[in-house]
Amino acid sequence: MSLERLITVEDMTFSYQKDADRPTLDNVSFHVTKGEWLAIVGHNGSGKSTLARTLNGLIIPDKGSIKVGGITLTEETAWDIRTKVGMVFQNPDNQFVGTTVRDDVAFGLENNGVPREDMVKRVDWAIKQVNMQDFLDQEPHHLSGGQKQRVAIAGVLAVQPDIIILDEATSMLDPIGREEVLETVRRLKDQGMVTVISITHDLNEAAKADRIIVMNGGKKYAEGSPEEVFHLGQDLVDIGLDLPFSFQLSQILKKSGLALKGNHLSQKGLVNELWTLRSKI
Template sequence: MTKIKVENLKFSYNNKDEAIQNLSFDIEEGAWVCIVGHNGSGKSTLAKLLIGLLKADAGSIIIDGLEMNEKTVQDIRKKVGIVFQNPDNQFVGVTVKHDIAFGLENQCVPQPKMVELIDEYVNIVGMKEYLNKEPHQLSGGQKQRVAIAGALAMNQDIMIFDEATSMLDPEGVRDITEFIVRLNKEYKKTIITITHDLEFAKRADHMIVLKKGKVILSGTPDEVFSHKDISEDTDLNIPFGMRVFDQVKNDELLKKDEALVKALWAYSLTK
């Protein structure tokens, strides 16, 4: 089932060069789609269009059968949550507990149920011991976890992560990646991750590669990384494991051992 349908989308800032140029793609329900591209490729602009923070100049965005417009944007926002690159921009509570409670209060959840749900969400993101902490007392990774818990509290089917790992250390990236996998597999959320990090992107089901507001590649990570010119076309670095795999599969001696090649490929997709 198609969850998100984007057709011939166009957008420009101040009537200058188009940031989004005639963009079209579909996202299936329950999929994890990663939108990748270098700075200026249109990734974050697209995220803002998908949640109605920006209005398209032309084309359409259809989410769960609702076409984005002034009448439907609030209903669509009930279906789509976003975690920004800098979670400080979306904190509304004075403590972790109050921040998560905000979404539940908006849904008029009774107090006893609210306490139960807050406990569930902080356990999911591993932040139970920080319930009474103020956001400014948290590390970057901890803030991202709270932002995820807050998004979960809104109970939206679709979650967008806009460069959510860019400010984190390797351990933080690993933790957030595992949270995303869990949200997708266990909680059946449709996930859109927006990044320039191909190492992170290779975990997704599907990749959409943008350059100057246009789709230049679309497919599974295997399909996208099979294009020899992807690094040159996007100014992005191919993950190390995949570069090793590419060298091995072209070595006349090593490529005879198909098991080795397959093992390297499988390893590169999990790291």
């Protein structure tokens, strides 16, 4: 059974300076399948954030094509595509416009002319999906970083897009806030509510995705499952990325003779297997 492609990118090229020797995005092709979590990773300047903006119709490519939900991106169709793709940005404080959590989640619905009765239902539904129903009447600036990003996600969910793009959405959060957001995204994805694209330089975050695309110098450098991509090892380090600590440690332990079965992408998985091995000694 073939899986539905929500996004298809073919031979896309874009330059901020039209006479630049090296384009920001250089002949990039890939697809996004309905229901998956795709992580796009790369160091600063690799082109990953520019790529996110093309998928949302904020940037029109110079060459090649982008299709989202069957619609080909042009200047005329950009607004149609934005109804299908919601974005959560790096700094949650820059996204808030309402005086309360409820008002902020309702903002996008008001802009789209959603009737009040429907708006109330959709705001309540979206807030429950991110487990923030106890904070509806609080002022957003009183929330923690992780809570703010969960409210931002609720605002996107309320508009009911097919795809959510997280553009470095966890990079300013502490470890607890980062985990809150990523677990929320995973649950929403697993429940079939959204397809997720996360733009990040953090391979620990990318390890939670179903598939990874590595960008380098505006080109697609590698693509595959997290385990396949992490096996590139030193090649990733050479282009400015750090392998997850748990993966590095599991490789070191295997080389030292410890009989680990997995190439662990999370610390929890590594700890569990080490504990199992210890109990057998």
